[in-house]
Amino acid sequence: MAQNLDALRLALQHSPDNVPLLLLYAEGCLEDFQVEEAENSYQSVLKVEATQLEARLGLARIAFLQGRLSEAAVRTEQLLTEKPDFASAYLLMTRILVTEGDLGRARSLYEKGVSLNRALADEGLEKDLRTVKPNDEGSSGPKRLGVTSQGSFVEASLSDDGEEDDDDSHPRGGAAFDLGLADFERPKLNFSSVGGMEALKEEIRMKILYPLQHAELFKAYDKKVGGGVLLYGPPGCGKTLISKATAGEIKANFIALGLHQILDMWIGNSEKNMHEVFQLARQNAPCVLFFDEVDALAADRRDLRQSAGRNLINQFLSEMDGADSQNDGVLILGATNAPWHIDPAFRRPGRFDRTLFVPPPDEAGRASIIDVMAQKKPMGELDPRALAKKTPDFSGADLKAVFDLATEEVISEAMRHGKVVPLTTKDLIKAATRHKPTTKAWFESAKNYAMYSNQSGFYDDVLKYMGLLKK
Numbered sequence: 452m453a454q455n456l457d458a459l460r461l462a463l464q465h466s467p468d469n470v471p472l473l474l475l476y477a478e479g480c481l482e483d484f485q486v487e488e489a490e491n492s493y494q495s496v497l498k499v500e501a502t503q504l505e506a507r508l509g510l511a512r513i514a515f516l517q518g519r520l521s522e523a524a525v526r527t528e529q530l531l532t533e534k535p536d537f538a539s540a541y542l543l544m545t546r547i548l549v550t551e552g553d554l555g556r557a558r559s560l561y562e563k564g565v566s567l568n569r570a571l572a573d574e575g576l577e578k579d580l581r582t583v584k585p586n587d588e589g590s591s592g593p594k595r596l597g598v599t600s601q602g603s604f605v606e607a608s609l610s611d612d613g614e615e616d617d618d619d620s621h622p623r624g625g626a627a628f629d630l631g632l633a634d635f636e637r638p639k640l641n642f643s644s645v646g647g648m649e650a651l652k653e654e655i656r657m658k659i660l661y662p663l664q665h666a667e668l669f670k671a672y673d674k675k676v677g678g679g680v681l682l683y684g685p686p687g688c689g690k691t692l693i694s695k696a697t698a699g700e701i702k703a704n705f706i707a708l709g710l711h712q713i714l715d716m717w718i719g720n721s722e723k724n725m726h727e728v729f730q731l732a733r734q735n736a737p738c739v740l741f742f743d744e745v746d747a748l749a750a751d752r753r754d755l756r757q758s759a760g761r762n763l764i765n766q767f768l769s770e771m772d773g774a775d776s777q778n779d780g781v782l783i784l785g786a787t788n789a790p791w792h793i794d795p796a797f798r799r800p801g802r803f804d805r806t807l808f809v810p811p812p813d814e815a816g817r818a819s820i821i822d823v824m825a826q827k828k829p830m831g832e833l834d835p836r837a838l839a840k841k842t843p844d845f846s847g848a849d850l851k852a853v854f855d856l857a858t859e860e861v862i863s864e865a866m867r868h869g870k871v872v873p874l875t876t877k878d879l880i881k882a883a884t885r886h887k888p889t890t891k892a893w894f895e896s897a898k899n900y901a902m903y904s905n906q907s908g909f910y911d912d913v914l915k916y917m918g919l920l921k922k
């Protein structure tokens with residue numbers, strides 16, 4: 452595929468506004484997991500042809516892949532209103548509904564889509580539609596869905612008795628792991644792979660790492676070690692990265708549960724899996740157990756809380772509370788960019804009782820991030836400061852996008868000349884003018900919450916960052 456992509460990229464240089472080419476290229480990128488690039492390509496289509504359906508469906512698919520479910524649903528529904536015989540939009544809507552747990556609607560949309568285009572029939576999806584809800588007709592015995600690390604659904608039956616199994620007979624943590632619900636690794640990443648964020652690193656050292664490393668000392672003073680820390684802030688500013696690096700820094704194990712795995716437990720109503728993930732962490736202490744986009748679990752959504760999901764939430768909370776020393780050496784980190792949606796019950800003592808704001812990098816921080824990113828590229832002269840100066844409000848992810856854009860340019864030049872052309876500050880600065888920073892929108896919504904629901908100073912750091920509160 453990569454070769455195909457190169458060819459398409461070359462062709463696009465000659466006719467950058469060619470819609471079919473752009474669509475092909477975007478699709479290739481998606482298959483190759485180059486999501487940002489795919490997104491750019493779909494956007495380019497829309498610049499040429501503002502209502503182009505395939506490109507809009509592509510953007511909806513990307514939203515879905517990145518876990519932005521409501522955005523994906525809104526985009527897809529709009530397409531179906533405009534074009535009620537849009538078969539592939541029915542299929543995407545089916546996937547969204549499966550993830551949301553609305554199997555009834557999912558089934559009828561799937562049938563409609565496939566009746567419009569037989570070629571779209573999808574065995575994996577059909578399986579998902581047949582399973583899930585324990586009370587569902589047609590499901591043969593208890594089954595749950597898991598998500599593999601590649602993000603595709605896998606299905607597995609539970610152990611025969613369905614009983615909880617607390618001993619250590621599952622060396623790698625049992626069904627939750629086998630189901631692919633948890634990714635278990637020992638990260639090579641440490642703080643040196645994270646540019647800037649010096650204040651945050653120091654806070655993590657003091658509040659998290661030091662207590663974990665000197666657990667005995669803390670015990671002597673009868674002070675609890677572990678518990679939960681909630682990281683929040685605008686997207687792309689390194690919450691996920693720093694969590695992983697935190698585990699790497701003390702050579703602890705790292706178990707990450709992303710949005711999909713969490714939603715999956717919602718769908719499967721699966722308290723047992725939640726318990727097993729915590730057991731896996733306990734058996735592998737010291738361990739960082741990371742819940743990415745924890746608002747998916749902790750959201751204060753009454754409708755969900757009344758439904759089957761309430762058990763899952765309660766399970767999570769009681770696992771977090773951990774009787775006595777149960778959670779010794781297990782650090783629970785949660786990341787979110789919508790802290791205002793988090794149910795206050797999650798922030799009680801012993802749960803996510805410490806909160807850290809992860810702000811966009813300042814100029815010096817951006818320079819360090821640029822340094823870190825440049826290490827992986829063939830670089831010519833590089834002046835990180837100069838680029839940092841030109842990129843106010845850019846997040847780490849935005850800077851990565853700048854590197855990607857500039858790299859593409861340089862690669863096509865390299866292909867023309869048949870040799871490696873190094874990347875320079877000039878290329879990067881040029882690319883930066885083509886990218887809009889993504890952090891501003893977050894602060895716009897954060898501002899209201901920070902000003903009007905700032906109980907016990909929860910959002911003081913946000914207000915300080917915005918200059919609305921004295922430091």
Ligand SMILES: Nc1ncnc2c1ncn2[C@@H]1O[C@H](COP(=O)(O)OP(=O)(O)OP(=O)(O)O)[C@@H](O)[C@H]1O
Nearest residue numbers: 645646686687688689690691692788820847848851
């Ligand atoms: N401080 C940093 N040093 C180096 N790279 C960074 C840094 N911050 C962000 N990045 C880059 O940006 C990418 C996105 O960061 P990350 O996924 O950690 O952000 P996030 O805060 O978790 O975002 P989201 O809220 O969207 O989940 C990383 O994979 C990394 O490439």
Ligand SMILES: [Mg+2]
Nearest residue numbers: 690691743786
């Ligand atoms: Mg993240």
